[in-house]
Amino acid sequence: MHSKELLSVIAIHGGAGTMSRASIDAGQDVAYHAALQAILLAGQALLARGGSALDAVSLAVDMFEDCPLFNAGHGAVFTHDATHELDAAIMDGATLRAGAVACVSRVRRPLRAARAVMERSEHVLLVGAGAEAFAQACGLELVAPDYFSTAARREQLQRALTLDATLLDHDASALVFATPASSRPPLDEERKFGTVGAVALDAHGNLAAATSTGGMTNKRVGRVGDSPLIGAGTYADNRTAAISCTGTGEMFIRAVAAYDICARMAYAGLSLDAAAQEVVMKVLPAIGGRGGLIAVDARGNLSLPFNTEGMYRGHARVGETPQTAIFA
Amino acid sequence: MHSKELLSVIAIHGGAGTMSRASIDAGQDVAYHAALQAILLAGQALLARGGSALDAVSLAVDMFEDCPLFNAGHGAVFTHDATHELDAAIMDGATLRAGAVACVSRVRRPLRAARAVMERSEHVLLVGAGAEAFAQACGLELVAPDYFSTAARREQLQRALTLDATLLDHDASALVFATPASSRPPLDEERKFGTVGAVALDAHGNLAAATSTGGMTNKRVGRVGDSPLIGAGTYADNRTAAISCTGTGEMFIRAVAAYDICARMAYAGLSLDAAAQEVVMKVLPAIGGRGGLIAVDARGNLSLPFNTEGMYRGHARVGETPQTAIFA
Numbered sequence: 001m002h003s004k005e006l007l008s009v010i011a012i013h014g015g016a017g018t019m020s021r022a023s024i025d026a027g028q029d030v031a032y033h034a035a036l037q038a039i040l041l042a043g044q045a046l047l048a049r050g051g052s053a054l055d056a057v058s059l060a061v062d063m064f065e066d067c068p069l070f071n072a073g074h075g076a077v078f079t080h081d082a083t084h085e086l087d088a089a090i091m092d093g094a095t096l097r098a099g100a101v102a103c104v105s106r107v108r109r110p111l112r113a114a115r116a117v118m119e120r121s122e123h124v125l126l127v128g129a130g131a132e133a134f135a136q137a138c139g140l141e142l143v144a145p146d147y148f149s150t151a152a153r154r155e156q157l158q159r160a161l162t163l164d165a166t167l168l169d170h171d172a173s174a175l176v177f178a179t180p181a182s183s184r185p186p187l188d189e190e191r192k193f194g195t196v197g198a199v200a201l202d203a204h205g206n207l208a209a210a211t212s213t214g215g216m217t218n219k220r221v222g223r224v225g226d227s228p229l230i231g232a233g234t235y236a237d238n239r240t241a242a243i244s245c246t247g248t249g250e251m252f253i254r255a256v257a258a259y260d261i262c263a264r265m266a267y268a269g270l271s272l273d274a275a276a277q278e279v280v281m282k283v284l285p286a287i288g289g290r291g292g293l294i295a296v297d298a299r300g301n302l303s304l305p306f307n308t309e310g311m312y313r314g315h316a317r318v319g320e321t322p323q324t325a326i327f328a
Numbered sequence: 329m330h331s332k333e334l335l336s337v338i339a340i341h342g343g344a345g346t347m348s349r350a351s352i353d354a355g356q357d358v359a360y361h362a363a364l365q366a367i368l369l370a371g372q373a374l375l376a377r378g379g380s381a382l383d384a385v386s387l388a389v390d391m392f393e394d395c396p397l398f399n400a401g402h403g404a405v406f407t408h409d410a411t412h413e414l415d416a417a418i419m420d421g422a423t424l425r426a427g428a429v430a431c432v433s434r435v436r437r438p439l440r441a442a443r444a445v446m447e448r449s450e451h452v453l454l455v456g457a458g459a460e461a462f463a464q465a466c467g468l469e470l471v472a473p474d475y476f477s478t479a480a481r482r483e484q485l486q487r488a489l490t491l492d493a494t495l496l497d498h499d500a501s502a503l504v505f506a507t508p509a510s511s512r513p514p515l516d517e518e519r520k521f522g523t524v525g526a527v528a529l530d531a532h533g534n535l536a537a538a539t540s541t542g543g544m545t546n547k548r549v550g551r552v553g554d555s556p557l558i559g560a561g562t563y564a565d566n567r568t569a570a571i572s573c574t575g576t577g578e579m580f581i582r583a584v585a586a587y588d589i590c591a592r593m594a595y596a597g598l599s600l601d602a603a604a605q606e607v608v609m610k611v612l613p614a615i616g617g618r619g620g621l622i623a624v625d626a627r628g629n630l631s632l633p634f635n636t637e638g639m640y641r642g643h644a645r646v647g648e649t650p651q652t653a654i655f656a
Contacts, residue, residue, distance in 0.1 A: 222461070224453040229453075229557055256563070268595035
C-alpha cells in the first residue's frame with residue numbers, strides 16, 4: 001500500500017443469479033473462471049503499464065462483449081420479438097463525464113459506442129437508430145443483428161416464449177430444460193440477471209465504471225433497464241466510488257442504486273462496503289430488488305455484494321494474483 | 329397548518345432560461361401567467377377534493393402537453409431531422425413506483441404513457457417504437473407526428489439549422505430573429521430549457537412528481553435528456569421530497585440532480601430548500617449545468633430554485649390563491 005501502483009485495481013462482474021441445479025457437477029464453472037481470469041489479467045496489465053481506469057474498464061467490457069458466455073455483445077439474449085437490443089454505459093470519475101447507448105442492435109461493441117457518446121458528443125444518452133447512426137459516424141463497427149445470436153440464447157427464448165413470461169419473474173423450476181445438465185453453466189441462465197461490468201482505480205487515482213447488457217430474455221421491445229442509466233446501474237466519482245450493477249433493473253432504477261452508494265459515502269460518512277451492503281442487502285430487497293454490484297473507492301477498497309446465490313465476479317490488484325468467484 | 333388539507337400543495341414549472349430582449353415590453357408575459365394559473369387551479373381543485381398527488385401531477389402535465397406555449401406535447405420542439413421525440417416520467421413517492429417513456433413521436437400525451445408503464449407493466453422505461461406499441465395496447469391516443477408541430481417551433485428549428493448548432497450551447501445573441509420583438513415570449517426561446525413538470529403533496533401525505541419534454545431544438549435524433557430518467561430529472565419519495573427538473577439535461581444526469589436532493593435530506597439532514605439550493609446553485613454550476621427545479625417535501629415545504637434568469641413556475645396550496653412567476 002506504499003506505492004501508488006499497488007493501489008491500482010480492477011473488479012469485474014458477469015451477472016448475478018441463482019445456482020444452477022447442474023452446478024454441483026464438477027467442471028461446469030471452469031470456462032467461467034477462465035474467462036473472468038483472462039479479462040482480469042488484461043485489465044491488470046493495462047493498469048500496471050500506467051493505463052487509465054477508463055481504458056481498463058473499456059477493455060474489460062470489450063472482452064465480455066466478445067465472449068458468448070455472458071449476456072452482452074455476442075451472446076446477448078433475445079427480446080420477445082427474437083431481436084437483440086443492447087445497452088451500455090461508461091463514466092469517468094475524474095470529470096463526471098458519462099456516455100451511454102440503449103436499444104442498439106447493430107453496434108458490435110456497445111460500450112465503445114457509449115464511450116464515443118461521452119467523448120465525441122455533447123450528450124450522455126443516445127438510443128436506437130440515432131445511437132447507431134452516431135456510432136457509424138464515429139467509425140465504429142456495425143454488424144448484422146444476428147451477429148449477437150447464439151444457439152444457446154435462442155433456445156432460452158424458445159423456453160421463455162413457451163412459458164409466455166419474462167424470465168425475470170417466473171419460477172424457473174417450472175422450466176423444461178433441453179440442455180443436458182452436464183453442460184449447463186454454474187448460474188441458472190433462466191434466473192440470471194445478465195449484465196457485465198467493470199470498475200477500476202488507476203495509478204493516477206482516477207476511478208471509472210462501465211456496464212453492458214443484452215437485457216432480459218423475452219423482454220418487451222424498447223425496455224431499458226438500469227445498465228445504461230447513469231446513477232442507476234453505473235456511476236463513478238473520484239470523491240466516492242465507481243460502481244457497476246447487475247440485477248432486476250427496474251428496482252435498481254427506482255432505488256438509484258449506484259449513485260445511492262456514493263451519496264451514503266459522501267453525506268452519511270459510510271465506508272464503501274457499509275454503503276454497498278446497505279443498498280444491496282436492505283434497500284433493494286425492500287422493493288423486491290435482486291442482484292449485486294461491484295464497487296471500488298478512491299483508496300482501492302473493494303466491495304462486491306450480491307443478494308442472490310451467486311455472481312460471476314473477480315478482481316485483480318496490480319502485482320497480485322487475480323481472484324475469481326461465482327458463489328458466496 | 330393544523331388541517332391536513334391545508335398541507336396539500338402543487339407546484340409546476342414550464343422551463344427555465346434567459347430573459348428575452350422583448351420581456352421588458354409590457355404584456356408579453358400575460359399568456360404565460362394565464363396558462364400557469366389555469367393549470368394550478370385545476371391541480372388545486374383536484375387536491376381539494378381529496379385527489380391524489382399522482383392524479384394532480386398527471387393532470388397538470390396533461391394540460392402543459394396540450395398547451396402550445398410550452399415544449400411538451402403539442403408545441404414540442406423539432407429535432408435536427410425535423411421530427412419530434414418526446415420524453416416523460418412519473419414517480420409515486422408512496423411506493424417508489426415509476427414509469428417513463430423516451431423518444432416517442434406518436435403518443436399524444438407522453439405523460440399518460442409514462443403512467444401506463446408504471447401502472448400496467450413490470451418496467452420503468454420504454455423507448456421508441458416499443459413504447460408506442462405499449463401505449464397503443466393500453467388504449468392511449470396515438471396521433472400523426474405532425475400533431476406536435478407548430479409554426480413557431482418550425483421557425484426555431486430553421487434558425488437553429490442556419491447556425492448549425494444545438495440551441496443549448498450557442499450564443500443566442502448571434503441569432504437573427506424573424507419574430508417581431510413585440511410577440512416574443514418572456515423567456516428567450518432560443519436559450520430556454522423547455523421542459524414542463526409538476527410536484528404535489530396530497531391530503532394523504534403522499535408525494536408525486538412528473539416531467540415531460542420535447543427535448544432541445546435541433547437535437548440529435550435519439551438523444552435522451554434528464555426528464556425521463558428516474559433520479560436525474562424526476563424523483564419522488566415520501567420520506568424526503570418530490571422533484572421535477574428543467575435545464576441542461578446532460579448535466580442533471582451526471583449530477584443525478586433530483587435524487588441528490590433526496591439523498592442530502594436523508595443522509596446529511598438538510599432541509600428541502602437547503603438541499604435544493606445546494607444542487608442548483610453549487611453542484612450543477614460546477615459542471616456547467618444551468619436550469620432549475622421544483623420540489624416539495626412531505627410537510628408541504630416548497631423550493632423552486634433556478635440558476636438562470638427566469639423559470640416559468642407557480643404553486644397553489646389548497647385554500648390559498650395560486651402564485652405564478654417568471655423572473656427572480
